[in-house]
Amino acid sequence: MAVKILAHGDTDGICAAALARARFPEAEVWFARPVSLPKYLGKVEPGTTVIICDIAISETQKEDLFGRIRELAQRDEVIYLDHHPLPPGTLRRDVPATQFAHEIGVSTSELAFRIFIQDPNSDLDRVALWGAIGDYCEETDFVRDGLSKYNRRTIYMEAGLLSQALGDATGDYHYKRDVMFKLSQGAPPTEIPEIVDRAVRATKREWEVYEYVKKHVVRKGNLAIVYDLPSGSLGKAAMHALGVAGTDVGLCTRRDEDEIDVSVRRRAGVNIDLNEMLRHITARLGGSGGGHEGAAGATIPATILDVFLDTLKKEIAPVIGREPGLKR
Missing domain, CATH: 3.90.1640.30 (inorganic pyrophosphatase (n-terminal core))
Structure with missing residues:
Protein backbone atom coordinates (compact mmCIF):
# COMPACT_ATOMS: atom_id res chain seq x y z
CA MET A 1 0.00 0.00 0.00
CA ARG A 198 22.57 27.93 5.64
CA ALA A 199 22.31 28.32 9.42
CA VAL A 200 25.11 30.89 9.52
CA ARG A 201 23.53 32.80 6.62
CA ALA A 202 20.14 32.77 8.34
CA THR A 203 21.62 33.97 11.64
CA LYS A 204 23.38 36.89 9.95
CA ARG A 205 20.12 37.76 8.22
CA GLU A 206 18.29 37.56 11.55
CA TRP A 207 20.56 40.23 13.03
CA GLU A 208 19.92 42.34 9.95
CA VAL A 209 16.18 41.92 10.60
CA TYR A 210 16.73 43.02 14.20
CA GLU A 211 18.41 46.23 12.99
CA TYR A 212 15.58 46.79 10.50
CA VAL A 213 13.01 46.38 13.26
CA LYS A 214 14.79 48.92 15.47
CA LYS A 215 14.52 51.50 12.69
CA HIS A 216 10.99 50.77 11.49
CA VAL A 217 8.92 49.54 14.44
CA VAL A 218 5.77 51.56 15.17
CA ARG A 219 4.09 51.51 18.55
CA LYS A 220 0.30 51.71 18.76
CA GLY A 221 -0.78 51.37 22.36
CA ASN A 222 0.39 48.00 23.62
CA LEU A 223 1.02 46.73 20.08
CA ALA A 224 4.36 47.02 18.25
CA ILE A 225 4.07 46.81 14.44
CA VAL A 226 6.59 46.30 11.66
CA TYR A 227 4.99 46.82 8.26
CA ASP A 228 5.97 44.88 5.13
CA LEU A 229 9.22 43.22 6.25
CA PRO A 230 11.35 42.91 3.06
CA SER A 231 12.89 39.55 3.98
CA GLY A 232 13.48 37.25 6.91
CA SER A 233 11.25 35.62 9.50
CA LEU A 234 8.00 37.43 10.27
CA GLY A 235 7.72 35.62 13.61
CA LYS A 236 11.18 36.62 14.78
CA ALA A 237 10.62 40.18 13.61
CA ALA A 238 7.39 40.30 15.62
CA MET A 239 9.28 39.11 18.70
CA HIS A 240 12.03 41.71 18.12
CA ALA A 241 9.34 44.37 17.73
CA LEU A 242 7.77 43.83 21.13
CA GLY A 243 11.23 43.73 22.73
CA VAL A 244 12.41 46.93 21.07
CA ALA A 245 9.16 48.85 21.63
CA GLY A 246 8.52 47.54 25.14
CA THR A 247 5.01 46.30 24.36
CA ASP A 248 3.33 43.06 25.29
CA VAL A 249 2.41 42.11 21.73
CA GLY A 250 4.47 42.39 18.53
CA LEU A 251 3.23 42.05 14.96
CA CYS A 252 4.92 41.93 11.57
CA THR A 253 3.41 41.93 8.06
CA ARG A 254 4.46 41.08 4.52
CA ARG A 255 2.35 41.71 1.44
CA ASP A 256 2.02 39.15 -1.36
CA GLU A 257 -0.08 40.62 -4.16
CA ASP A 258 -3.65 40.91 -2.81
CA GLU A 259 -2.96 39.17 0.51
CA ILE A 260 -0.97 40.04 3.60
CA ASP A 261 0.77 37.54 5.85
CA VAL A 262 0.73 38.53 9.52
CA SER A 263 2.75 37.07 12.37
CA VAL A 264 1.99 37.93 16.00
CA ARG A 265 3.95 37.19 19.18
CA ARG A 266 3.30 37.92 22.85
CA ARG A 267 5.71 38.61 25.67
CA ALA A 268 6.29 35.70 28.06
CA GLY A 269 3.80 35.72 30.94
CA VAL A 270 1.17 37.82 29.15
CA ASN A 271 -2.34 36.48 29.69
CA ILE A 272 -3.74 36.45 26.17
CA ASP A 273 -4.50 33.68 23.69
CA LEU A 274 -3.28 34.86 20.27
CA ASN A 275 -4.54 31.72 18.56
CA GLU A 276 -8.11 32.24 19.74
CA MET A 277 -7.98 35.96 19.05
CA LEU A 278 -6.76 35.63 15.44
CA ARG A 279 -9.25 32.86 14.72
CA HIS A 280 -12.12 35.05 15.91
CA ILE A 281 -10.92 38.20 14.12
CA THR A 282 -10.35 36.50 10.77
CA ALA A 283 -13.66 34.66 11.04
CA ARG A 284 -15.35 38.05 11.42
CA LEU A 285 -13.32 40.14 8.97
CA GLY A 286 -12.02 37.64 6.43
CA GLY A 287 -8.90 35.54 5.88
CA SER A 288 -7.66 32.72 8.06
CA GLY A 289 -5.64 32.68 11.25
CA GLY A 290 -4.50 30.67 14.25
CA GLY A 291 -1.51 28.93 15.76
CA HIS A 292 -0.57 28.74 19.43
CA GLU A 293 -1.44 30.83 22.48
CA GLY A 294 1.79 32.80 22.37
CA ALA A 295 2.67 32.61 18.68
CA ALA A 296 0.12 32.84 15.89
CA GLY A 297 -0.33 34.07 12.35
CA ALA A 298 -2.91 35.03 9.77
CA THR A 299 -3.35 35.57 6.06
CA ILE A 300 -5.79 38.37 5.29
CA PRO A 301 -7.02 40.34 2.26
CA ALA A 302 -4.84 43.43 1.83
CA THR A 303 -7.94 45.63 1.82
CA ILE A 304 -8.75 44.90 5.48
CA LEU A 305 -5.31 45.47 7.04
CA ASP A 306 -6.23 48.75 8.77
CA VAL A 307 -9.45 47.32 10.17
CA PHE A 308 -7.63 44.16 11.23
CA LEU A 309 -4.96 46.12 13.12
CA ASP A 310 -7.50 48.41 14.75
CA THR A 311 -9.53 45.40 15.88
CA LEU A 312 -6.47 43.63 17.26
CA LYS A 313 -5.37 46.77 19.13
CA LYS A 314 -8.79 47.12 20.76
CA GLU A 315 -8.95 43.43 21.63
CA ILE A 316 -5.63 43.32 23.47
CA ALA A 317 -5.99 46.61 25.33
CA PRO A 318 -8.50 45.57 28.04
CA VAL A 319 -7.45 41.97 28.63
CA ILE A 320 -3.69 41.89 28.96
CA GLY A 321 -2.33 41.16 32.40
CA ARG A 322 0.72 39.42 33.75
CA GLU A 323 0.91 35.97 35.29
CA PRO A 324 3.79 34.45 37.24
CA GLY A 325 6.21 32.34 35.23
CA LEU A 326 7.56 32.63 31.71
CA LYS A 327 5.63 29.99 29.80
CA ARG A 328 5.59 30.85 26.12
Whole structure:
Protein backbone atom coordinates (compact mmCIF):
# COMPACT_ATOMS: atom_id res chain seq x y z
CA MET A 1 0.00 0.00 0.00
CA ALA A 2 1.24 3.49 -0.85
CA VAL A 3 1.89 5.94 1.98
CA LYS A 4 1.76 9.73 1.70
CA ILE A 5 2.99 12.05 4.44
CA LEU A 6 1.72 15.63 4.51
CA ALA A 7 3.66 17.89 6.85
CA HIS A 8 4.16 21.50 7.82
CA GLY A 9 7.48 22.83 6.53
CA ASP A 10 8.93 24.04 9.84
CA THR A 11 11.36 22.21 12.11
CA ASP A 12 8.72 20.32 14.07
CA GLY A 13 6.79 19.32 10.96
CA ILE A 14 9.91 18.11 9.16
CA CYS A 15 11.16 16.15 12.17
CA ALA A 16 7.72 14.55 12.63
CA ALA A 17 7.66 13.64 8.92
CA ALA A 18 11.15 12.15 9.26
CA LEU A 19 9.99 9.90 12.09
CA ALA A 20 6.95 8.81 10.08
CA ARG A 21 9.16 8.07 7.09
CA ALA A 22 11.55 6.07 9.27
CA ARG A 23 8.57 3.78 9.86
CA PHE A 24 7.49 3.87 6.18
CA PRO A 25 10.73 4.32 4.14
CA GLU A 26 8.97 4.33 0.76
CA ALA A 27 6.49 7.05 1.71
CA GLU A 28 6.11 10.13 -0.48
CA VAL A 29 6.29 13.43 1.39
CA TRP A 30 4.37 16.62 0.56
CA PHE A 31 4.48 19.92 2.41
CA ALA A 32 1.22 21.77 3.10
CA ARG A 33 -0.33 24.57 5.13
CA PRO A 34 -3.70 24.58 6.91
CA VAL A 35 -5.47 26.41 4.08
CA SER A 36 -4.03 24.13 1.39
CA LEU A 37 -4.45 20.78 3.19
CA PRO A 38 -7.90 19.96 1.71
CA LYS A 39 -6.53 20.58 -1.79
CA TYR A 40 -3.62 18.19 -1.24
CA LEU A 41 -5.88 15.53 0.25
CA GLY A 42 -7.99 15.82 -2.89
CA LYS A 43 -5.01 14.55 -4.88
CA VAL A 44 -4.59 11.36 -2.82
CA GLU A 45 -5.33 8.20 -4.80
CA PRO A 46 -7.44 5.33 -3.38
CA GLY A 47 -5.42 2.67 -1.63
CA THR A 48 -3.12 5.19 0.09
CA THR A 49 -2.39 5.51 3.79
CA VAL A 50 -2.26 9.20 4.69
CA ILE A 51 -0.21 10.64 7.56
CA ILE A 52 -0.71 14.32 8.45
CA CYS A 53 1.91 15.97 10.67
CA ASP A 54 1.81 19.35 12.40
CA ILE A 55 -0.83 21.01 10.21
CA ALA A 56 -3.42 22.94 12.19
CA ILE A 57 -7.11 22.56 11.38
CA SER A 58 -8.19 25.80 9.71
CA GLU A 59 -11.52 27.09 10.98
CA THR A 60 -12.47 28.38 7.53
CA GLN A 61 -11.46 25.11 5.81
CA LYS A 62 -12.72 22.74 8.50
CA GLU A 63 -15.82 21.42 6.75
CA ASP A 64 -13.99 20.79 3.47
CA LEU A 65 -11.10 19.19 5.35
CA PHE A 66 -13.29 16.91 7.45
CA GLY A 67 -15.31 15.92 4.40
CA ARG A 68 -12.18 14.87 2.52
CA ILE A 69 -10.73 13.02 5.52
CA ARG A 70 -14.05 11.22 6.03
CA GLU A 71 -13.98 10.13 2.37
CA LEU A 72 -10.44 8.78 2.64
CA ALA A 73 -11.00 7.10 6.01
CA GLN A 74 -13.91 5.07 4.66
CA ARG A 75 -11.50 2.88 2.70
CA ASP A 76 -7.95 3.70 3.90
CA GLU A 77 -6.08 4.73 7.02
CA VAL A 78 -5.73 8.41 7.88
CA ILE A 79 -3.38 9.21 10.76
CA TYR A 80 -3.45 12.83 11.95
CA LEU A 81 -0.83 14.14 14.41
CA ASP A 82 -1.03 17.71 15.66
CA HIS A 83 -0.52 19.95 18.69
CA HIS A 84 -2.31 23.15 17.67
CA PRO A 85 -5.50 24.19 19.48
CA LEU A 86 -8.62 22.93 17.76
CA PRO A 87 -11.06 25.41 16.20
CA PRO A 88 -13.76 26.73 18.57
CA GLY A 89 -16.51 24.20 19.17
CA THR A 90 -14.44 21.31 17.80
CA LEU A 91 -13.85 18.18 19.88
CA ARG A 92 -11.20 15.56 19.24
CA ARG A 93 -13.91 13.04 18.38
CA ASP A 94 -15.13 15.35 15.60
CA VAL A 95 -11.94 14.77 13.59
CA PRO A 96 -12.86 11.85 11.28
CA ALA A 97 -9.33 10.41 10.94
CA THR A 98 -8.89 6.73 11.75
CA GLN A 99 -6.30 7.84 14.32
CA PHE A 100 -6.05 11.37 15.71
CA ALA A 101 -3.14 12.07 18.07
CA HIS A 102 -3.57 15.53 19.55
CA GLU A 103 -1.91 17.09 22.58
CA ILE A 104 -1.29 20.77 23.27
CA GLY A 105 2.10 21.61 24.77
CA VAL A 106 3.77 18.59 23.17
CA SER A 107 5.58 18.77 19.84
CA THR A 108 4.24 16.82 16.90
CA SER A 109 7.69 15.26 16.68
CA GLU A 110 7.24 13.75 20.13
CA LEU A 111 3.82 12.42 19.13
CA ALA A 112 5.36 10.92 15.97
CA PHE A 113 8.07 9.19 18.01
CA ARG A 114 5.47 7.70 20.35
CA ILE A 115 3.37 6.37 17.46
CA PHE A 116 5.86 5.35 14.80
CA ILE A 117 9.09 4.51 16.66
CA GLN A 118 8.06 3.59 20.23
CA ASP A 119 11.47 2.05 21.06
CA PRO A 120 12.87 4.14 23.95
CA ASN A 121 16.39 2.98 23.05
CA SER A 122 16.23 4.24 19.48
CA ASP A 123 18.58 7.10 18.64
CA LEU A 124 15.77 8.56 16.54
CA ASP A 125 14.59 10.13 19.77
CA ARG A 126 17.15 12.82 18.90
CA VAL A 127 15.02 13.79 15.90
CA ALA A 128 12.03 14.23 18.18
CA LEU A 129 14.14 16.34 20.55
CA TRP A 130 15.28 18.62 17.72
CA GLY A 131 11.70 19.05 16.58
CA ALA A 132 10.50 19.82 20.10
CA ILE A 133 13.24 22.38 20.71
CA GLY A 134 12.62 23.98 17.32
CA ASP A 135 8.96 24.52 18.25
CA TYR A 136 9.56 25.57 21.89
CA CYS A 137 7.89 22.42 23.27
CA GLU A 138 10.61 21.44 25.74
CA GLU A 139 8.59 21.24 28.96
CA THR A 140 7.68 17.55 28.71
CA ASP A 141 8.97 14.43 30.45
CA PHE A 142 10.09 13.04 27.10
CA VAL A 143 12.34 16.02 26.40
CA ARG A 144 13.69 16.16 29.95
CA ASP A 145 14.54 12.46 29.82
CA GLY A 146 16.12 12.85 26.39
CA LEU A 147 18.30 15.72 27.54
CA SER A 148 19.54 13.45 30.33
CA LYS A 149 20.53 10.79 27.79
CA TYR A 150 22.60 13.08 25.55
CA ASN A 151 24.80 16.11 26.05
CA ARG A 152 22.35 19.00 26.40
CA ARG A 153 24.59 21.52 24.64
CA THR A 154 25.10 19.23 21.66
CA ILE A 155 21.38 18.58 21.26
CA TYR A 156 20.63 22.31 21.45
CA MET A 157 23.42 23.14 19.01
CA GLU A 158 22.10 20.62 16.48
CA ALA A 159 18.54 21.87 16.99
CA GLY A 160 19.61 25.48 16.54
CA LEU A 161 21.52 24.75 13.34
CA LEU A 162 18.60 22.76 11.96
CA SER A 163 16.01 25.43 12.77
CA GLN A 164 18.12 28.25 11.38
CA ALA A 165 18.95 26.33 8.20
CA LEU A 166 15.30 25.47 7.58
CA GLY A 167 14.42 29.11 8.15
CA ASP A 168 16.91 29.98 5.42
CA ALA A 169 15.30 27.42 3.09
CA THR A 170 11.77 28.92 3.43
CA GLY A 171 10.06 27.81 0.18
CA ASP A 172 12.87 25.51 -0.97
CA TYR A 173 10.86 22.34 -0.47
CA HIS A 174 13.31 20.20 -2.42
CA TYR A 175 15.98 20.99 0.15
CA LYS A 176 13.58 20.54 3.05
CA ARG A 177 12.64 17.13 1.66
CA ASP A 178 16.32 16.18 1.41
CA VAL A 179 16.84 17.21 5.04
CA MET A 180 13.82 15.19 6.10
CA PHE A 181 15.16 12.09 4.28
CA LYS A 182 18.54 12.40 6.03
CA LEU A 183 16.91 12.85 9.44
CA SER A 184 14.73 9.79 8.85
CA GLN A 185 17.94 7.79 8.36
CA GLY A 186 19.30 9.01 11.70
CA ALA A 187 21.78 11.62 10.42
CA PRO A 188 22.36 14.56 12.77
CA PRO A 189 22.02 18.04 11.25
CA THR A 190 25.79 18.64 11.31
CA GLU A 191 26.19 15.74 8.85
CA ILE A 192 23.58 17.05 6.39
CA PRO A 193 24.96 19.05 3.43
CA GLU A 194 24.57 22.84 3.58
CA ILE A 195 23.07 22.89 7.08
CA VAL A 196 25.90 24.85 8.71
CA ASP A 197 26.31 27.34 5.84
CA ARG A 198 22.57 27.93 5.64
CA ALA A 199 22.31 28.32 9.42
CA VAL A 200 25.11 30.89 9.52
CA ARG A 201 23.53 32.80 6.62
CA ALA A 202 20.14 32.77 8.34
CA THR A 203 21.62 33.97 11.64
CA LYS A 204 23.38 36.89 9.95
CA ARG A 205 20.12 37.76 8.22
CA GLU A 206 18.29 37.56 11.55
CA TRP A 207 20.56 40.23 13.03
CA GLU A 208 19.92 42.34 9.95
CA VAL A 209 16.18 41.92 10.60
CA TYR A 210 16.73 43.02 14.20
CA GLU A 211 18.41 46.23 12.99
CA TYR A 212 15.58 46.79 10.50
CA VAL A 213 13.01 46.38 13.26
CA LYS A 214 14.79 48.92 15.47
CA LYS A 215 14.52 51.50 12.69
CA HIS A 216 10.99 50.77 11.49
CA VAL A 217 8.92 49.54 14.44
CA VAL A 218 5.77 51.56 15.17
CA ARG A 219 4.09 51.51 18.55
CA LYS A 220 0.30 51.71 18.76
CA GLY A 221 -0.78 51.37 22.36
CA ASN A 222 0.39 48.00 23.62
CA LEU A 223 1.02 46.73 20.08
CA ALA A 224 4.36 47.02 18.25
CA ILE A 225 4.07 46.81 14.44
CA VAL A 226 6.59 46.30 11.66
CA TYR A 227 4.99 46.82 8.26
CA ASP A 228 5.97 44.88 5.13
CA LEU A 229 9.22 43.22 6.25
CA PRO A 230 11.35 42.91 3.06
CA SER A 231 12.89 39.55 3.98
CA GLY A 232 13.48 37.25 6.91
CA SER A 233 11.25 35.62 9.50
CA LEU A 234 8.00 37.43 10.27
CA GLY A 235 7.72 35.62 13.61
CA LYS A 236 11.18 36.62 14.78
CA ALA A 237 10.62 40.18 13.61
CA ALA A 238 7.39 40.30 15.62
CA MET A 239 9.28 39.11 18.70
CA HIS A 240 12.03 41.71 18.12
CA ALA A 241 9.34 44.37 17.73
CA LEU A 242 7.77 43.83 21.13
CA GLY A 243 11.23 43.73 22.73
CA VAL A 244 12.41 46.93 21.07
CA ALA A 245 9.16 48.85 21.63
CA GLY A 246 8.52 47.54 25.14
CA THR A 247 5.01 46.30 24.36
CA ASP A 248 3.33 43.06 25.29
CA VAL A 249 2.41 42.11 21.73
CA GLY A 250 4.47 42.39 18.53
CA LEU A 251 3.23 42.05 14.96
CA CYS A 252 4.92 41.93 11.57
CA THR A 253 3.41 41.93 8.06
CA ARG A 254 4.46 41.08 4.52
CA ARG A 255 2.35 41.71 1.44
CA ASP A 256 2.02 39.15 -1.36
CA GLU A 257 -0.08 40.62 -4.16
CA ASP A 258 -3.65 40.91 -2.81
CA GLU A 259 -2.96 39.17 0.51
CA ILE A 260 -0.97 40.04 3.60
CA ASP A 261 0.77 37.54 5.85
CA VAL A 262 0.73 38.53 9.52
CA SER A 263 2.75 37.07 12.37
CA VAL A 264 1.99 37.93 16.00
CA ARG A 265 3.95 37.19 19.18
CA ARG A 266 3.30 37.92 22.85
CA ARG A 267 5.71 38.61 25.67
CA ALA A 268 6.29 35.70 28.06
CA GLY A 269 3.80 35.72 30.94
CA VAL A 270 1.17 37.82 29.15
CA ASN A 271 -2.34 36.48 29.69
CA ILE A 272 -3.74 36.45 26.17
CA ASP A 273 -4.50 33.68 23.69
CA LEU A 274 -3.28 34.86 20.27
CA ASN A 275 -4.54 31.72 18.56
CA GLU A 276 -8.11 32.24 19.74
CA MET A 277 -7.98 35.96 19.05
CA LEU A 278 -6.76 35.63 15.44
CA ARG A 279 -9.25 32.86 14.72
CA HIS A 280 -12.12 35.05 15.91
CA ILE A 281 -10.92 38.20 14.12
CA THR A 282 -10.35 36.50 10.77
CA ALA A 283 -13.66 34.66 11.04
CA ARG A 284 -15.35 38.05 11.42
CA LEU A 285 -13.32 40.14 8.97
CA GLY A 286 -12.02 37.64 6.43
CA GLY A 287 -8.90 35.54 5.88
CA SER A 288 -7.66 32.72 8.06
CA GLY A 289 -5.64 32.68 11.25
CA GLY A 290 -4.50 30.67 14.25
CA GLY A 291 -1.51 28.93 15.76
CA HIS A 292 -0.57 28.74 19.43
CA GLU A 293 -1.44 30.83 22.48
CA GLY A 294 1.79 32.80 22.37
CA ALA A 295 2.67 32.61 18.68
CA ALA A 296 0.12 32.84 15.89
CA GLY A 297 -0.33 34.07 12.35
CA ALA A 298 -2.91 35.03 9.77
CA THR A 299 -3.35 35.57 6.06
CA ILE A 300 -5.79 38.37 5.29
CA PRO A 301 -7.02 40.34 2.26
CA ALA A 302 -4.84 43.43 1.83
CA THR A 303 -7.94 45.63 1.82
CA ILE A 304 -8.75 44.90 5.48
CA LEU A 305 -5.31 45.47 7.04
CA ASP A 306 -6.23 48.75 8.77
CA VAL A 307 -9.45 47.32 10.17
CA PHE A 308 -7.63 44.16 11.23
CA LEU A 309 -4.96 46.12 13.12
CA ASP A 310 -7.50 48.41 14.75
CA THR A 311 -9.53 45.40 15.88
CA LEU A 312 -6.47 43.63 17.26
CA LYS A 313 -5.37 46.77 19.13
CA LYS A 314 -8.79 47.12 20.76
CA GLU A 315 -8.95 43.43 21.63
CA ILE A 316 -5.63 43.32 23.47
CA ALA A 317 -5.99 46.61 25.33
CA PRO A 318 -8.50 45.57 28.04
CA VAL A 319 -7.45 41.97 28.63
CA ILE A 320 -3.69 41.89 28.96
CA GLY A 321 -2.33 41.16 32.40
CA ARG A 322 0.72 39.42 33.75
CA GLU A 323 0.91 35.97 35.29
CA PRO A 324 3.79 34.45 37.24
CA GLY A 325 6.21 32.34 35.23
CA LEU A 326 7.56 32.63 31.71
CA LYS A 327 5.63 29.99 29.80
CA ARG A 328 5.59 30.85 26.12
